[in-house]
Amino acid sequence: MKTYLFKLSLALFLAIAFTGCATNQGNTKAEKQQAILKMKDDTLTQLFKLKPHTRAQLNSATGYAVFSNANVNLILASFGGGYGVVKNRNTGHHTYMNMGEVGLGIGLGAKDFRIVMVFDSIDVMDQFINQGWVFGGQADAAAKASDKGAAVGGEAVVNGITVYQITETGLALQATVKGTKFWKSSELN
Template identity: 80%
Template structure:
């Protein structure tokens, strides 16, 4: 099967976006942790500008999580991966985590996005940290590069977790059913 130049360019772009988004920066454990905390702080600052009420929601919540994720859609399959951190608001403790997702559905493109999850209870947060499964459907469109473009993401409440999504960059159109797994990082905790 012969690939067209457009398909080859798209595959290279997808590989590049995925590789740059799935790895956190730094050589040492402390450097990697610091990189994740900087991503968290930057993401929250951006979210507070768009949805100022979220600051109060986080302060009232027992905890929250922030993840960086790269997602690739190739016609009938979707996959992605990333990293992030859960903050327990009562203890101030950070739990560093990884994520991976796979899905089926129609889609084409890639996007780099951030997820903020606000936990309604300590039990929900602990279950998320220790079990980490989240299943769901997704339908969205994103066309964004740096500060240019637009993204339709949004807000959802699933099993006691309010989820916000911010698109960083990418070009994607998708309607997929995904399984997402979050798990503790053995390297960073």
């Protein structure tokens, strides 16, 4: 049991440390916010190309979030981190957020991917911003380098949130159970 807790603690520490490495571009608060908004716009453009129906879904939603994440799988543990933004479509307000994840399961490799979350209601969006935990299992394969390769990403609906994943780069094969934490950025809000 001690070994399990040590590995879990180490993986959580690495996920948080890795989040610090997955910072966005820019030196000032405004530059970092602009870099995140550009990542959001680029990701949505890519999602609309891959799944054209998502444009109407986002336009009718209460709000949505877009995250950039890097993930590493090391045999029995995975960890990752990233950053993103939640947009309240009713008010136009952006909430800048960080994310970290830790998982246990079989996997090997690394990948850079984007997550788009569409919120069904204002309550679901507010709960996500203020509480931010999402737990889930994941089984996927990704092999992609630049414009070559393929990515098997998913679309899932969990507790009023539709989640899309787009793999940018990487090579990974994994079957893990992960805990992901999303939290407000104290630096950018």
